[in-house]
Every structure is written in structure tokens, then in C-alpha cells.
Amino acid sequence: xxxxxxxxxxxxxxxxxxxxxxxxxxxxxxxxxxxxxxxxxxxxxxxxxxxxxxxxxxxxxxxxxxxxxxxxxxxxxxxxxxxxxxxxxxxxxxxxxxxxxxxxxxxxxxxxxxxxxxxxxxxxxxxxxxxxxxxxxxxxxxxxxxxxxxxxxxxxxxxxxxxxxxxxxxxxxxxxxxxxxxxxxxxxxxxxxxxxxxxxxxxxxxxxxxxxxxxxxxxxxxxxxxxxxxxxxxxxxxxxxxxxxxxxxxxxxxxxxxxxxxxxxxxxxxxxxxxxxxxxxxxxxxxxxxxxxxxxxxxxxxxxxxxxxxxxxxxxxxxxxxxxxxxxxxxxxxxxxxxxxxxxxxxxxxxxxxxxxxxxxxxxxxxxxxxxxxxxxxxxxxxxxxxxxxxxxxxxxxxxxxxxxxxxxxxxxxxxxxxxxxxxxxxxxxxxxxxxxxxxxxxxxxxxxxxxxxxxxxxxxxxxxx
Amino acid sequence: xxxxxxxxxxxxxxxxxxxxxxxxxxxxxxxxxxxxxxxxxxxxxxxxxxxxxxxxxxxxxxxxxxxxxxxxxxxxxxxxxxxxxxxxxxxxxxxxxxxxxxxxxxxxxxxxxxxxxxxxxxxxxxxxxxxxxxxxxxxxxxxxxxxxxxxxxxxxxxxxxxxxxxxxxxxxxxxxxxxxxxxxxxxxxxxxxxxxxxxxxxxxxxxxxxxxxxxxxxxxxxxxxxxxxxxxxxxxxxxxxxxxxxxxxxxxxxxxxxxxxxxxxxxxxxxxxxxxxxxxxxxxxxxxxxxxxxxxxxxxxxxxxxxxxxxxxxxxxxxxxxxxxxxxxxxxxxxxxxxxxxxxxxxxxxxxxxxxxxxxxxxxxxxxxxxxxxxxxxxxxxxxxxxxxxxxxxxxxxxxxxxxxxxxxxxxxxxxxxxxxxxxxxxxxxxxxxxxxxxxxxxxxxxxxxxxxxxxxxxxxxxxxx
Numbered sequence: 001x002x003x004x005x006x007x008x009x010x011x012x013x014x015x016x017x018x019x020x021x022x023x024x025x026x027x028x029x030x031x032x033x034x035x036x037x038x039x040x041x042x043x044x045x046x047x048x049x050x051x052x053x054x055x056x057x058x059x060x061x062x063x064x065x066x067x068x069x070x071x072x073x074x075x076x077x078x079x080x081x082x083x084x085x086x087x088x089x090x091x092x093x094x095x096x097x098x099x100x101x102x103x104x105x106x107x108x109x110x111x112x113x114x115x116x117x118x119x120x121x122x123x124x125x126x127x128x129x130x131x132x133x134x135x136x137x138x139x140x141x142x143x144x145x146x147x148x149x150x151x152x153x154x155x156x157x158x159x160x161x162x163x164x165x166x167x168x169x170x171x172x173x174x175x176x177x178x179x180x181x182x183x184x185x186x187x188x189x190x191x192x193x194x195x196x197x198x199x200x201x202x203x204x205x206x207x208x209x210x211x212x213x214x215x216x217x218x219x220x221x222x223x224x225x226x227x228x229x230x231x232x233x234x235x236x237x238x239x240x241x242x243x244x245x246x247x248x249x250x251x252x253x254x255x256x257x258x259x260x261x262x263x264x265x266x267x268x269x270x271x272x273x274x275x276x277x278x279x280x281x282x283x284x285x286x287x288x289x290x291x292x293x294x295x296x297x298x299x300x301x302x303x304x305x306x307x308x309x310x311x312x313x314x315x316x317x318x319x320x321x322x323x324x325x326x327x328x329x330x331x332x333x334x335x336x337x338x339x340x341x342x343x344x345x346x347x348x349x350x351x352x353x354x355x356x357x358x359x360x361x362x363x364x365x366x367x368x369x370x371x372x373x374x375x376x377x378x379x380x381x382x383x384x385x386x387x388x389x390x391x392x393x394x395x396x397x398x399x400x401x402x403x404x405x406x407x408x409x410x411x412x413x414x415x416x417x418x419x420x421x422x423x424x425x426x427x428x429x430x431x432x433x434x435x436x437x438x439x440x441x442x443x444x445x446x447x448x449x450x451x452x453x454x455x456x457x458x459x460x461x462x463x464x465x466x
Numbered sequence: 467x468x469x470x471x472x473x474x475x476x477x478x479x480x481x482x483x484x485x486x487x488x489x490x491x492x493x494x495x496x497x498x499x500x501x502x503x504x505x506x507x508x509x510x511x512x513x514x515x516x517x518x519x520x521x522x523x524x525x526x527x528x529x530x531x532x533x534x535x536x537x538x539x540x541x542x543x544x545x546x547x548x549x550x551x552x553x554x555x556x557x558x559x560x561x562x563x564x565x566x567x568x569x570x571x572x573x574x575x576x577x578x579x580x581x582x583x584x585x586x587x588x589x590x591x592x593x594x595x596x597x598x599x600x601x602x603x604x605x606x607x608x609x610x611x612x613x614x615x616x617x618x619x620x621x622x623x624x625x626x627x628x629x630x631x632x633x634x635x636x637x638x639x640x641x642x643x644x645x646x647x648x649x650x651x652x653x654x655x656x657x658x659x660x661x662x663x664x665x666x667x668x669x670x671x672x673x674x675x676x677x678x679x680x681x682x683x684x685x686x687x688x689x690x691x692x693x694x695x696x697x698x699x700x701x702x703x704x705x706x707x708x709x710x711x712x713x714x715x716x717x718x719x720x721x722x723x724x725x726x727x728x729x730x731x732x733x734x735x736x737x738x739x740x741x742x743x744x745x746x747x748x749x750x751x752x753x754x755x756x757x758x759x760x761x762x763x764x765x766x767x768x769x770x771x772x773x774x775x776x777x778x779x780x781x782x783x784x785x786x787x788x789x790x791x792x793x794x795x796x797x798x799x800x801x802x803x804x805x806x807x808x809x810x811x812x813x814x815x816x817x818x819x820x821x822x823x824x825x826x827x828x829x830x831x832x833x834x835x836x837x838x839x840x841x842x843x844x845x846x847x848x849x850x851x852x853x854x855x856x857x858x859x860x861x862x863x864x865x866x867x868x869x870x871x872x873x874x875x876x877x878x879x880x881x882x883x884x885x886x887x888x889x890x891x892x893x894x895x896x897x898x899x900x901x902x903x904x905x906x907x908x909x910x911x912x913x914x915x916x917x918x919x920x921x922x923x924x925x926x927x928x929x930x931x932x
Contacts (some may be wrong), residue, residue, distance in 0.1 A: 007676070011543055035650035043467065079675060096827075098805075099704075099809075100706070101702065101706060101809045101811055102807045102808050103705075103808075103864065113581065137554055144653065145651060146651045148649045148651075152648060152649055153648070155649070156626070156648075158624055158650055159655065159658065160622070169896075169900065174895050174896075175896045175897050175900060176894075176895075176897070177897065178612045179807075179872065179874075180807040180836065180872075181805050181806070181807055181837075181838060181874055181877070182618060182619070182622075182623070182839075183614045183623055183805050183834070183837055183838075183839045183874075183875065183877035183878050184805060184838040184874040184876075184877060185612045185614075185620055185662050185876050185878055185879070185880055185881070186612060186874050186875050186876050186881055186889055186892050186893065187873075187878065187881070187892070187893050187897065187898075187901055187919075187920070188659065188663055188666075188667070188901045188904060188905070188919075188920075189612065189625065189658050189659055189660075189661055189662045189663065190627065190659075190897070191902070192659065192661075193653050193654065193656075193658065193904075194660045195550060195654075195655055195658075196651050196654070196655045197654055197655065198586040200561060201654070212709065213708060213709050213784060224863060239567075239569075240566070240567060242679060243678065243679050243893075246526070261722075261873075280747065281746065281748065281749070281750040282747065282748040282749040282750055283747070283748040283749075284682075284747040288620075295539055339647050339648055339649050339650060340647070341565075341566055341570075341645070341646040342567060342568050343565075343567045368649070371647075371649055372648065372649075373648075373649045390652075401559075406645065406646075407647065408645075408647055408649075408650040408651075408652050409652050410650075410651050410652050411647070411649035411650060412649050412651055412652065413651070413652070413654055414651055415653070419652075423652055423653060424648060426652050427651070427652065427653050428641075428642075430635075430639050430640075430641045431641050431642070431643065431653065432653075434641060434656060434908070435653055435654045435656065437907040437908060438654060438656070438907055438908070439654070440904040440907065441902070441906065441907035442903060442904070454653070454654075455651075
């Protein structure tokens with residue numbers, strides 16, 4: 001093994017390959033903090049595509065698992081290290097170049113989402129996808145998970161903005177797919193296939209991203225409700241009439257956790273809080289705002305506040321984005337990411353409440369309600385083994401509920417490792433078989449993120465080094 | 467062979483399988499009118515997914531090529547029949563169901579684009595993708611080619627609206643991919659892989675399409691220019707400042723052909739005509755219109771006319787859409803579909819003019835200029851063999867030019883059969899190899915549209931029956 005590692009170190013510049021145990025510890029887990037994370041042989045902190053290629057070629061030669069990693073903010077364990085594998089960190093590949101005439105950003109995978117937004121903004125342009133973690137998550141991770149966020153209800157998800165990719169394949173070859181062309185149908189849609197593949201088909205080393213003109217000024221509405229059912233009724237009433245630029249939902253637990261953190265004067269007694277936003281311009285924006293206010297009032301809102309002050313509006317949205325952080329002091333979090341078609345949202349929300357009651361666990365609910373994507377967050381006292389057991393049961397029951405409602409087990413976080421046991425139930429055997437045919441065609445040795453994204457199959461397993 | 471065909475006829479209800487020569491003739495070619503089109507054994511006019519499955523299972527058993535076909539309006543020969551194969555026509559699977567709360571349309575592949583638009587409109591909703599042929603082309607074909615149109619410059623292409631598919635695979639299994647969920651990242655992005663695959667990976671039997679709120683009222687601008695260079699300068703000046711809802715370009719040949727047909731008073735002496743549109747609302751719309759008018763005037767427009775009258779605006783856009791039809795009386799058309807990143811548009815347009823001069827052929831230019839997608843249309847006198855030879859050379863030279871400008875050989879029509887010889891130059895050997903790995907994984911017998919979409923490889927060839 002020493003000889004094998006020496007070969008890897010020798011193939012790359014000094015400082016790229018880390019093998020020190022204290023350094024490797026940093027690369028074992030993403031934000032999902034998988035307790036079963038392995039310990040990698042090495043972390044390769046690549047600086048160029050060529051270095052990614054060299055590392056993957058070495059891995060293919062020795063059949064060593066390769067786990068690609070961006071900023072490590074993933075919530076499903078998609079960047080969990082594998083015993084005897086390597087972690088291929090893209091954190092050093094961080095450049096962003098904006099072409100304002102073509103209206104694209106060309107970003108390396110380690111660039112943070114916020115850095116792409118900022119680079120676009122200097123040209124009056126906008127990169128819409130906005131995971132709540134946009135200030136700390138990387139574009140590579142966004143592409144790998146097909147990340148969503150708050151704006152998706154109007155502006156779509158990451159894949160809608162990916163025009164081209166450079167990808168290092170499982171044999172170390174680098175290919176360019178698509179490019180800075182809004183329309184290009186030459187060949188199969190391979191660009192889109194790699195988006196959302198969680199590092200299981202190849203490693204993205206560059207992304208060409210479509211940019212939009214700067215978002216128009218926004219108006220933000222905040223409404224409180226006496227029940228979650230009243231809030232979801234308001235949400236359906238809003239989406240039946242218009243397409244807001246944001247439509248978020250928080251329950252009482254989330255409201256109180258955020259209020260503990262920010263002391264911004266949220267109504268702690270409210271059962272639900274809706275944050276909605278319009279960016280329609282001029283008279284249309286006023287019209288949209290009026291429709292949303294009326295929908296909330298008619299659904300029984302106890303208070304409705306609207307503001308076109310950007311700072312005030314941003315404060316409410318920041319509070320919404322901070323829910324996971326605000327809940328972390330309360331215990332270990334099991335993060336759900338279930339989604340349904342919008343008409344089923346009330347059933348999903350009510351069903352999660354019923355599971356929380358039946359399993360006697362706290363489940364905070366925060367949701368990108370406008371597109372039916374919810375994040376029930378199960379709060380677990382880590383010292384209470386019996387609660388942890390009940391929480392695990394609730395975790396599975398919530399995904400089963402989403403599937404009964406014809407929904408998805410993951411709307412934007414990815415399957416990773418934590419949601420893997422439920423994927424087969426969603427896809428069914430034929431789609432799984434199809435998925436494995438694609439996986440085997442592209443990664444015949446199964447060295448790319450083995451054990452994540454796709455459940456086991458009769459595929460060659462990589463060798464594991466102790 | 468009789469026995470084999472009898473088995474197919476027996477497996478399907480009466481009237482589904484056609485074998486009469488005069489009927490088969492109708493199914494040999496799409497609008498590309500490939501002179502090398504084969505004669506199929508049979509045309510299967512499936513009425514249900516189960517019938518598609520039965521036909522594909524039969525074809526897999528006997529290794530018979532299967533060419534799927536929608537409305538037959540394709541412009542690249544993607545639905546060209548193969549000798550000894552079958553044509554699987556989806557024309558009878560034509561239902562459209564709109565769910566206004568979820569904001570999706572569930573359409574069978576034979577439904578026309580215009581029928582989906584109409585069904586959406588009854589609920590105040592909008593299906594944006596708008597190939598010029600939207601009144602006669604099918605959704606199945608749109609999905610198969612990842613079709614574009616005039617609105618793409620602002621609203622994107624077909625794949626941006628495909629949330630889910632039902633697909634019959636090469637072994638006859640039917641799978642459901644994605645669904646009525648704006649966000650769903652469970653499993654590989656297989657939905658998107660099938661979009662644009664031109665029937666080479668599977669046969670789409672149902673599509674779940676995202677709908678938008680109805681398009682706001684539009685303002686249409688028409689400007690004439692003394693040179694094509696002045697027109698492309700205006701186009702770049704417009705796109706540098708805003709994102710129009712449409713931005714189209716016609717050259718003198720196109721203007722005159724349309725004027726011959728419609729007699730609508732277009733300036734026959736103009737070298738170029740730009741049709742632009744804004745659907746920004748209220749004051750923003752007026753602002754956008756002003757920016758576009760000024761950009762045209764500054765670039766040297768000889769006349770600029772703007773209208774917010776929907777009928778008048780639609781007349782100009784209808785004229786633009788009719789260019790191919792208007793040119794057909796002039797001769798046989800070789801249709802190009804080359805695209806470049808926007809800054810290269812003037813070079814592409816000038817280069818095409820140079821090729822026309824050097825090869826002494828008429829090349830009409832009509833373009834979705836706002837997204838860099840152009841349709842140089844080579845007009846050939848079918849009785850002049852020498853001209854046909856020069857036109858063939860020009861056809862290849864235009865694609866080579868687009869590739870030199872880092873563009874694409876096809877922006878929205880598909881590779882089909884007519885553009886196949888140039889695909890390798892665009893993709894390169896590594897991407898082709900990757901494509902064939904995917905193709906072989908999904909269609910190991912190579913029965914699905916063999917000889918189209920992907921150039922030959924060392925793959926098993928289907929048996930051909932004479």
C-alpha cells in the first residue's frame with residue numbers, strides 16, 4: 001500500500017496529496033456527518049483538471065474508490081469518505097470567469113455559489129440557483145446534486161442553468177460536453193446526465209452556467225398563521241393565481257429556533273410563517289403582492305406584513321435560510337428533503353405532523369412550499385438512544401409517506417448515502433436496472449463514489465484497502 | 467419474413483399495423499425528404515403504451531430496426547425509415563391533460579405542440595417552446611429533438627420544460643422517469659438523457675411538461691437594415707442590455723420569399739429585417755421597447771416600427787415563421803441549423819455569405835438571432851446537378867465554419883441522418899465513445915433508429931430484411 005500511495009504522491013505536485021491523519025479527518029464527512037464515514041487513504045486537493053485526471057487514472061489502475069468533494073456542505077452524505085478510498089477535493093479549483101455578452105459564467109467546481117453570483121453581479125447579471133447554503137456551498141456540489149433553493153419556484157434548479165461541463169471520466173479521460181450555447185442538440189444530452197449524478201459517473205472540473213439579467217427589485221411578504229393547514233391553504237391559493245419569486249414556509253419550532261438566534265421579533269405563538277416574494281416589475285409587482293396578501297388574509301392569517309425595503313425583506317429571508325443552523329443547538333438533526341406535487345402539500349405536512357406525534361419526536365418543518373419541496377427536520381437528543389431509534393423510524397416513515405403521495409425522497413439534497421435505502425422504493429426495479437446500465441457503462445470498475453447515489457447491484461465492487 | 471410480420475400483426479389490434487405499399491410510402495420520410503430513405507416492412511400506428519411495447523418486443527426478438535415517428539415534420543431526417551425496419555408512429559397517441567394546480571401538462575407523444583399550448587391556455591397557462599412548425603409538429607418529436615423555437619432566447623428549450631417521461635426501452639420495458647415535481651433529484655437524471663436522443667435510446671410514450679402562467683401582452687418591433695452586418699450589430703446591442711422575448715433575423719432572400727407569399731408590404735430592398743419582441747410588463751415593457759428601438763436606430767436601421775397590437779405583431783412573427791415554406795417554391799432546400807455563442811454571430815453570418823459567393827449558390831439566412839441559432843437555407847435547382855454538387859459542398863462548409871467558431875452543427879433540429887457526417891468533428895472521439903457506451907448500454911442490439919443521431923461505431927448491427 002505504501003508503494004501505491006507513493007505512486008500517487010509522485011504523480012502530483014507537492015502539497016496536493018495529503019495523508020496526515022489529522023488532515024484526513026477533515027475530509028471524512030460532509031455536513032450530513034455520517035457516523036459510518038470511512039477513513040480515506042489520502043485527500044487529493046487538485047489544482048487543475050490534469051491533476052484530477054492523474055488522480056483518477058491512478059485510482060482506476062489500482063481500483064481505489066474516489067469520492068469527489070466540493071465545499072463539504074452536502075446534507076445527504078454524498079461526499080462521505082470510503083475506507084481505503086481517496087477523497088478528491090476540488091476546493092482549490094475556484095476560478096470564475098464571466099462573459100457578459102454571451103451571458104455565461106465559466107466556473108471551476110470549488111467556486112462557491114456566492115462567488116458566481118458576485119462575479120455575475122459585477123456585470124449586472126444574475127445566477128439564480130440559491131441553496132440556503134449559497135454562501136458556503138460550491139458550484140461543483142450544486143451541479144453534483146442538481147441543487148435547488150428558494151428561487152426555484154419561479155427560476156428552476158441548477159440543471160436549468162448548466163449549458164456545458166468539463167468532466168473527468170472514470171478512466172481519467174477529460175471530456176467537454178455542451179458549451180456556451182443556449183441551443184445545442186448535437187449528440188446525446190450527456191451534459192444533463194452528469195448533473196445530479198453525485199460524483200458517481202464522473203468528476204465535474206468546470207461548468208458553463210447560463211446567467212440572467214439582474215433580478216428586478218423584490219417585495220417580500222411575511223404572514224403568520226394559527227395553523228399549518230391555514231398556511232398551506234394560503235400557499236395553494238397563491239400558486240393557483242401566480243408564480244411568486246419565493247414561497248417559503250416555517251412551522252412553530254422553526255420560528256422559535258430562529259427567534260432564539262436572531263431576536264428579530266417573530267411571533268413565537270404563531271403555528272406557521274409564510275415568506276413570499278414577488279419580483280414582477282412596476283404595476284405587476286403591486287398586483288402580485290395584493291393577490292398574495294389577500295390569499296393569506298382569506299386563509300386566516302393573523303398578521304400580514306409586506307415590505308419593498310430590500311434590507312428588511314432580506315432579513316426575513318435570511319431568517320428562513322438560517323433554520324437548519326438555528327436548530328442545530330437543539331440536538332442532532334435528521335434532515336429530510338421530501339417533495340410532492342403541489343396539491344399534495346397539505347397532506348404531506350399533515351402526515352409529517354402525525355408521524356411526529358406517533359413517534360413522539362420533534363420534527364421541525366421548513367419548506368420551499370411553492371414547489372412542494374419540504375425539509376422536515378427531526379431533532380434528536382444524541383444522549384437518548386431510545387429517541388434516536390424512534391427518530392430513525394420517523395425518518396423512514398416520512399420518505400414512505402412522500403412516496404405514497406407520488407412524491408420524491410429528495411428534492412434537492414441528493415440521495416447520497418443517507419437516503420439510499422429508500423431509493424429503490426421510489427425508482428422501482430426497471431429504472432434501477434436502467435440506472436445501473438448507465439453507471440456500468442461509464443464507471444465499469446465502480447470506483448466513483450461507490451455506495452452512494454445508487455443502491456448496490458450486481459456490479460463489480462472496487463477493492464477496499466484497510 | 468411473412469411469418470415474422472404475421473406475428474407482429476397478430477400481436478396488435480386490427481388496423482394498427484399497416485403493410486400496404488401505398489400507406490408505407492407516407493411513413494418513409496420526414497420533412498427532410500431524405501432521398502436515401504428506406505422502405506419499412508410495416509408501420510405500427512400504436513394507440514397505447516402497451517402496443518408500443520408489443521411492437522418493440524417483437525422488434526427486439528427479430529432484431530428489426532425501429533424508427534419512431536411523431537408528426538413527421540423533422541428537418542434532419544431523424545424519422546427516415548430504414549429498409550427492413552418498422553416505423554413506429556405515435557400519431558394516434560394524442561391526448562393532453564392539464565393539471566392547473568400542479569401546473570403541468572401530461573401529453574402523449576402524438577399531441578401537437580399547438581394542442582398542448584391550447585390545452586394550457588384554457589387554464590390561463592402557457593407552454594412556451596415554439597418551433598416555427600408548432601402548429602403541425604408533435605410533442606414527441608419536440609422531446610426527441612429537444613426542439614427550440616423563437617421564445618428560447620428568453621424562455622429556454624424543450625428540455626427545460628420536461629419534468630417527467632414514460633419511455634419504452636429497447637427491450638420493450640416501459641419505465642416512468644421523473645414526474646410532476648419541479649424538484650426531484652432521486653437517482654440519475656435519466657429524464658433529461660432521453661430528451662434530444664432522437665429515438666435512439668427509447669421511445670417516449672408520455673411527457674409531463676411544466677407550464678408557466680400565460681405570457682404577458684407583447685410588443686413587437688420590426689426594423690429593416692441596409693446590411694446584414696448592421697442588423698447583427700443591432701442584435702448584439704440589444705442582447706447586451708436586455709433579454710427580449712424574441713429576436714429574429716431575416717435576410718433579403720427570406721424577406722422577398724415571404725413577401726411573394728403574403729404581400730404584406732415588407733421592404734423588398736432591405737438587406738435584413740429584425741423582428742424583436744418584449745413581454746416585460748407595464749413600464750418595463752416600454753423601457754425594453756425603447757432600448758430596442760434605439761439599438762436598431764443607432765446600428766443604422768432604415769425603418770423601425772413597433773406595435774402593441776397583438777394581431778399586427780403576430781402577422782410579422784407569422785411571416786418570420788413561414789420562411790421555410792415561402793422558400794420551398796424556389797427549389798429544393800438544404801436546411802442548416804448551425805449555432806454559435808452570441809458574440810460570434812456576425813462572423814457566422816458573414817462567413818455564410820462568403821460561402822454562398824464562393825460556391826455560387828443562393829443561401830437564404832433566417833435566424834433565431836438572439837440565441838445565436840441560425841438557419842442558412844441553401845436553395846437548389848433540383849434539375850441542375852452541378853448546382854446540387856456545389857450546394858452539398860456549401861452545406862458541409864457551413865457546418866465546418868460553425869465548428870471553427872466553437873459552435874454547433876445543430877441548435878434545435880437534431881442530427882438525424884443529414885448532419886451525421888459532421889457530428890464526429892463537433893464531439894470528438896472521447897465524447898463519441900462516451901455516447902456509444904450509453905447507447906450500447908440502453909440499446910445493445912442497436913435496433914432503435916440505427917444510422918441516425920450517432921455515427922457508426924463498432925456496435926452490433928441489426929439484421930436488415932430486404
